[in-house]
Amino acid sequence: MNNSATTRMISKIALEYNGNDKGMAELAAVNFLLGSNPEDQFQEMKIVADRNSKVKKWALTGYISPPEEIGKSLTDEELTDIAIEVLRKVGVMDLNQFRLDIHNSTKQKHIHFVVNRINIQGKCTVKSRKIGERFGEAVRQICQERNLKTDVEIGIEKKAEMLKSLTESLRTSNNFEELISKMRAKGFDVQLSSNVKDGISGMRIILEKDKNPYTERQYKAGYTLSQISNKLRISEIKLLFEIKQTFRKNLQNTTTLNDLRKKLQQDGFKMRVQYKGEFKPNQKNEIQDIFINKVQPFDIGQQKDGFFFKKYQGFSLSAIDNVFGSLLKPVFTPSEIRNREDDFTTTTTTTTTTTVKSTTIDTLQEIASEVIEGFLKPNYVSQQEDEWWRKKRKMRR
Numbered sequence: 563m564n565n566s567a568t569t570r571m572i573s574k575i576a577l578e579y580n581g582n583d584k585g586m587a588e589l590a591a592v593n594f595l596l597g598s599n600p601e602d603q604f605q606e607m608k609i610v611a612d613r614n615s616k617v618k619k620w621a622l623t624g625y626i627s628p629p630e631e632i633g634k635s636l637t638d639e640e641l642t643d644i645a646i647e648v649l650r651k652v653g654v655m656d657l658n659q660f661r662l663d664i665h666n667s668t669k670q671k672h673i674h675f676v677v678n679r680i681n682i683q684g685k686c687t688v689k690s691r692k693i694g695e696r697f698g699e700a701v702r703q704i705c706q707e708r709n710l711k712t713d714v715e716i717g718i719e720k721k722a723e724m725l726k727s728l729t730e731s732l733r734t735s736n737n738f739e740e741l742i743s744k745m746r747a748k749g750f751d752v753q754l755s756s757n758v759k760d761g762i763s764g765m766r767i768i769l770e771k772d773k774n775p776y777t778e779r780q781y782k783a784g785y786t787l788s789q790i791s792n793k794l795r796i797s798e799i800k801l802l803f804e805i806k807q808t809f810r811k812n813l814q815n816t817t818t819l820n821d822l823r824k825k826l827q828q829d830g831f832k833m834r835v836q837y838k839g840e841f842k843p844n845q846k847n848e849i850q851d852i853f854i855n856k857v858q859p860f861d862i863g864q865q866k867d868g869f870f871f872k873k874y875q876g877f878s879l880s881a882i883d884n885v886f887g888s889l890l891k892p893v894f895t896p897s898e899i900r901n902r903e904d905d906f907t908t909t910t911t912t913t914t915t916t917t918v919k920s921t922t923i924d925t926l927q928e929i930a931s932e933v934i935e936g937f938l939k940p941n942y943v944s945q946q947e948d949e950w951w952r953k954k955r956k957m958r959r
Contacts, residue, residue, distance in 0.1 A: 563626055563628045563632070563701055563705060563710070563713050563716070564626075564628075564629075564672075564716075564772075565624065565625065565627065565697060565698055565713060566625055566694065566697075567623070567652070567693050567694050567697035567698075568622070568623060568693065569619040569620075569622055569679065569690040569693055570619050570621055570623060571618055571619050571620065571621065572604075572623065573604065574600050574601045574604035574605075576621070576623060576676055577600035577601075577603050577661060577676055578601075579674075580600075580661060580663045580676055581600055581661070583663070583665040583666065583667045584667045586665065586666045586667045587663045587665055588638065588663065588664045589661075589662075589663055590638060590642040590645075590663055590664050591642055591646065591660070591661070592660070592661050593656075593661075594657070594659045594682060595659055595661060606659065607620075607621070607659050607676075607678045610678055610680055610681075610684075611678055611679075611680045613684035614680045614684050616686075617679060617680060617686050619679075620678060620679050620680050620686075621676060621677065621678060622654070622675070622677040622678075622679050622688050623674075623675065623676050623677070624674070624697065625673060625674045625675070626641070626644065626648065626673050626701060627670055627672035627673075628641070628670070628671070628710070629711070629716055630670050630771060632710060632711065633670055633672070641664060641671070642662060642673065644704055644708070645662055645675060646662070647700075647704050648701050648704055649677060651696075651700035651703070651704075652688055652689075652696050652697050652700055653679075653687045653689060654687065655681060655687050657681035657682050657683060657687075658677055658678055658679070658681045658682075658687060658688075659677070659678040659681075660675060660678065662674070662675045663675075670771075670772075698713065701713065702714060717785075720769060720772075721785055721789065721790045721791075723769075724767045724790050725794070727748045727750060728745065728750075728767065728794070729794075731745050731748065732799065732802065732882070733883060733884045734883075734884050736803060736806050737803055738754060741799075742754075745767070746770075749769060749770050750768065750770065751767070751768040751769075751770055751784070752765060752767055753765070753766045753767075753784075761800075762796060762800065764786065764787065764796060765786065765787040765799075766784050766785065766786050767785060767787070768783045769783075769784065772784065791869060793867070793868055794868060794869035795868060798868040798870060801856060801871070801877075802871075802877060802882055804856075805854050805877050805882070806882065806883055808829050808831060809854065809879070812825035812826055812829065826854065830857050831854050831855065831857065832855055832856075832857055832876075833853070833854050834852070834853040834854075834855070834875065834876065835849055835852055836849070836851045836852070836853065837849055837850060851878050851880050852878075852880075853872075853875045853876045853877065853879070854876050854877050854879065855877065856876075870882050
């Protein structure tokens with residue numbers, strides 16, 4: 563269950579908000595309050611709070627918000643009992659004034675509370691130190707006792723759902739605008755942050771049904787990208803989009819695999835071809851996948867592994883783009899393939915790529931059919947194969 567608790571100095575507005583909720587609030591419980599309206603109740607609380615001049619932030623305010631699927635199964639009485647049990651665990655006693663109201667104006671039923679930390683005898687019974695943390699622990703303990711999902715368990719499930727939807731959307735998006743649109747279609751709101759130095763520098767993902775405008779000040783809905791995954795970074799997403807856009811641009815006017823490689827090199831990217839099975843010289847070799855990486859200046863360190871990015875391979879096109887095959891298919895017609903077959907000559911790459919010698923090099927049309935077979939299951943070139951090719955190149959020098 564989402565929850566929040568904080569100590570502060572309040573005015574009658576806090577009690578008015580508790581008892582309003584667009585006219586849909588339902589009074590759940592009151593203790594040691596005689597007045598029937600918020601202003602009178604506030605005056606009663608203030609008189610008691612003034613009995614302890616040492617405590618300035620004399621009120622404890624917050625809420626408990628069960629997820630929609632749990633909230634539907636809880637009666638108002640059960641939700642009220644949970645809230646009171648939790649408040650008792652953080653120090654609220656029988657002599658503390660409080661008011662609890664259930665709000666129903668949003669999809670998720672939730673309960674708000676205003677508590678006087680000073681009891682009617684003038685003693686502060688609710689310690690302010692780490693109150694939010696202690697309150698959250700109390701909520702989780704009560705949930706476990708009642709066999710209800712805790713906020714931590716719910717958070718893990720939501721993060722997993724967000725990561726799955728995000729990675730799926732990244733594979734079918736070419737820029738942040740498309741990503742936001744596709745995530746919205748899945749029920750998520752993607753909020754980007756930026757700065758002058760880096761441009762887009764952060765991301766927060768919010769489940770639309772979790773939005774609650776009435777609790778935004780106390781609880782910021784959703785999770786940042788770093789909270790969702792410690793491997794997928796905003797820099798990786800930006801590079802992923804850059805590679806997809808560069809690849810599409812160069813593919814439009816490409817006639818051979820070698821042409822594509824050269825065009826990518828001109829734009830600052832290196833391409834590596836992975837063949838299916840053992841490479842056999844002087845004959846047709848089937849292509850398993852294509853890896854693209856950005857050429858980094860010598861003074862910049864090697865980028866670390868990410869969710870999609872592998873520092874020794876780069877980005878697998880079959881892993882980052884669902885429509886990779888359809889992009890390649892329109893490049894050639896059968897007649898164009900036959901007319902250009904003689905133009906496909908020896909392709910020599912740098913030390914980070916594979917050397918290809920073949921009388922008939924695979925066209926991009928043929929590459930597509932092979933990549934589709936291994937769709938979303940990249941099988942990276944083994945270190946043994948890399949070592950074999952390094953030794954072979956040294957012998958030719």
